[in-house]
Amino acid sequence: MPLRLDISLLSERYDAGGGEDPRLAEWPPHPARVFAALRSVAGEEELEPLAELECLAPPLIHASPTTSVGERRTRGYVVTNVRANKGGHQTHPARTAGFRQRTSSLPEDARVQFDWVDDSSLSDDVVAELDHLARRVPYLGRSTSSATLAFSRVDDPTPLPGLTTYEPTAGRGPLNIRVPYPGYLDELNALYREDQPAWQAAGPRSRRFYREAGAVQTSDEISEEISAMDVFNSPYPDLVILRFEELRPSGNLVSIFTEALRRKVMGQTQDPLPPALHGHGTPGLPHVAYLGLPFVGNEHADGQLMALAVAIPGLEHDERLRILRGILGNDPERDVLLRVNGFKQSFRLRYAPDETRPFTSTVERWTDPARTWATATPLVLDRYPKDGDLAAVVAESFVNAGLPEPRGVEVSKEPLMDGAVRLRPQELPKRCQGRLYTHARVTFDRPVRGPVLAGAGRYFGVGLFAPEYEEERR
Missing domain, CATH: 3.30.70 (Alpha-Beta Plaits)
Structure with missing residues (x-):
């Protein structure tokens, strides 16, 4: 029964x-x-x-039925729960008031x-x-x-x-x-x-x-x-996305922002740090990856960073929760304040996984299964192609990243997707400077669920691929 x-x-x-x-x-x-x-x-x-x-x-x-559901919205300023040195609320010491909008279903x-x-x-x-x-x-x-x-x-x-x-x-x-x-x-x-x-x-x-x-x-x-039924799952089951609330940086600054995010997360995560976070002593296993999510794949795409993200590999739930708290800190409103080298102002980001727009800032944009994927940020090669066969080394990068070997590889010095980020050698992550890098489009024999990360810089903001569908390429 x-x-x-x-x-x-x-x-x-x-x-x-x-x-x-x-x-x-x-x-x-x-x-x-x-x-x-x-x-x-x-x-x-x-x-x-x-x-x-x-x-x-x-x-x-x-x-x-969802079509018959009404909504009621309320807006106003409410006292925040966290005490702060700069809190100046008139009746609640060390508190501030924040604007909040809430919606009820009717x-x-x-x-x-x-x-x-x-x-x-x-x-x-x-x-x-x-x-x-x-x-x-x-x-x-x-x-x-x-x-x-x-x-x-x-x-x-x-x-x-x-x-x-x-x-x-x-x-x-x-x-x-x-x-x-x-x-x-x-x-x-x-x-x-x-x-x-x-x-x-x-x-x-x-x-x-x-x-x-x-x-x-x-x-x-x-x-x-x-x-x-035949989808290959990414080594990263969790993708935590932090949307830029106000200023949106240019895509060519991706490595600066992912490095700032990495410093913040490691600084906020409780010791001892999970091995997946620092990557030491875990050869062959995926590490936590820090990503910049550019606006790509649209005729109006300009490559601006709409959000930053942290890709978390499959971990025990205690380790996963420690890393999640390291990402979000103690702010119950899920705001993240990021200080970036070279900028006087801080950047405010927000964890809002159920917002469906902008699409670039959703988990679905980077994880929906597809057979064809193209670089949103350039792929840094794992090794130098001694025989000059770039495509073979690109294919090898996917195997090294725990993904299937693609059956088709197209490489290009120029972006292969609208809005894909162009980087000069000095704009690569410091760990990748001096290596060869390229844009690429790969096709697999079966659908692959993202996020798809490959190459030597996949943990530091480059080597991010976006799903591409036939109707988008026509």
Whole structure:
């Protein structure tokens, strides 16, 4: 019998930012958010039911159609939580006031249901314990969004009248939903022990695309689902993107900015530093990579850096969380202030993974699977081509980086993608100066999921590739 979670929004609105960003509306409620709410009311002796729940396949979601959801936006200045020496608030010493915009969802029907159809591994006792936790959850999202939750088994998984069913899809879909996964509870436990917010556990592993059940798939979506079964995954499952909020530097300054970001992250990460962060004593294993994300692949692309990013290889969750906190620091608003050599002013960056624009600053732009990839920043060769065969050395660079050997390689002194960054020899990272470098386009036998990094400078801001599709090259 399917496991069902019934959610009733008592105020008939849902006050929650879009996954992690409070400026965007989240609808329908994400299962990962509900799971975090259950964890927040659970004692140490009540965690086993949650460990079993996270191992189930993502649930069906029954909710008001997204087309019928209204939104309400609120704007204003609120007191920040962090004390600062320069804080000058009139009534709250050592605090400042920051401008905030928040959005609420106003659904036509304030009821939501989750159905785990295949829950055969859960006993009746576990379901009863989950229900006991659910009834103690006071709200979902912000505290102004009071709710009641209840678990039960149902003979008939038919949703309430008026609700639309959304199901997970193997390919892309219109809804990007965060769901729990095996290991999610461990990440939440580590965060709760250190009094850190739960959104830090929301990495790419929690993302699943959903679509309306019964909707007719397009031929492109069907072919994407088929090809998704044979995708080669990047050695970097996590990509943390920090968007420039105001000033956007020129792409030829990429190595200066990635070096500044590297210094900041290493300075903010708690000792002892994870080996993946400094790269010493881990031969053959990928290190943390620092990237500049230029505006490329569009006829209007100018190569400006829209964001900086940190690519994190597959690590144990404790190491991953330490690095994530090293990236974001202690600012609960997820702002990063970066000082860069040669500039008097600091650069403000923001971690806002659920913002969908500008597209250059999204994870999808750099990770969507593709067979063809082209350099956004030049690739520095791992070795000198003694026989003059640049293409062979470029192909070898991918194998050295833990990626498949491409079946086709095109090299060029000039960029092969609109907006791709041009660098002079002195603008390369210091560790790469004196080496040969080139732009390249490579084609693989099967789709490869990004980020795609290759070459001797891949950890320091060069050798970044962007996916390229046939329709973009016509």
